[in-house]
Amino acid sequence: MLRFVAGRDDLLNSRFALSPVTELENLLRKLSGRKRAALPPAWSARLTPAFQRLRAETALDAVLALQSERYGAAFVVQPPASMAQTIDDDLAALRSTPLAQARKEIADCLARRPATDPKVLAVLEDRHVATIMADAMEAAWHELVAPDWPTLRAVLERDVVHRGGLLSTGGWQAAFAGLHKRLAWRDGGLELSRFVDATYELDGAGLLLVPAVFVWPNIGAYTDPPWPKALVYPARGTAALWDPGPATPPDALASLLGRSRARLLVSLSDAASTTQLATSLGMATGAVGDHLAVLRNAGLVTRARSGRSVLYRRTPLGDALAGGTP
Structure with missing residues (x-):
């Protein structure tokens, strides 16, 4: 324990804090089979071809060589600094890793899971190993994660x-x-x-x-x-990403409010900003704002500022109308 x-x-x-590179590293684990819980079939089918191409064209296999089911090199995936962390921040931190620290963690990883591929070992023994890995991770980010990062x-x-x-x-x-x-x-x-x-x-x-x-x-x-x-x-909410369809409101609620407003009300089981709702539901930000104004005037949602964002929540009346739909 x-x-x-x-x-x-x-x-x-x-x-x-948020960590873009953490999402990338855990996605690589799933695509490579390092994690027992695989991606949903639709995600795997969409991302696997690019993943295999990246393995052939970059030093991504050297990154994968440092992964085991319960361990990995922290210098490759360093803890984030804040909620505003970007992938550029993550890659800059990786590139600036002292060689001694990289060498130590590489040795620890290889002691747990030895590597035998000569190309992989050549990368891991290179004095510029951190930069080489950062370049591979940057290519993987743009191919595998960047399109889905807003969601x-x-x-x-x-x-x-x-x-x-x-x-x-x-x-x-x-x-x-x-x-x-x-x-x-x-x-x-x-x-x-x-x-x-x-x-x-x-x-x-x-x-x-x-x-x-x-x-x-x-x-x-x-x-x-x-x-x-x-x-x-x-x-929370990860399971919703694996569902290929958007939140579906009950037909009676959609008839009462209109389907778009009903979808918004159902989606507000947790507080969210206009941008977050627009991204997760695939709606225009302006349209979401207009619909939320109507729901707010009807007493179904309320809003409050949290830092730089304005967050919307269902009222008790909104909860009753949504009927506890997740």
């Missing part, structure tokens, strides 16, 4: 909004409660079952919480220096 021991300062300093980001942001609401009403214990079935808050510490048997003091630095789509259904952790302690957990 993994245990993070938290004090008062740790709860104050814990925070959420993925909307899911991640909605998860953070949801966790933030739990945090404001019930504290960190409430926010952690539904993070993952193997995670529990006990006696001033966060415990993760079926993981490495170790205890780590957070020492006032707090815990970094990183929602992710492609990590589902697993959960990951950063524990080794020099990286900050972090948890990578499955974001």
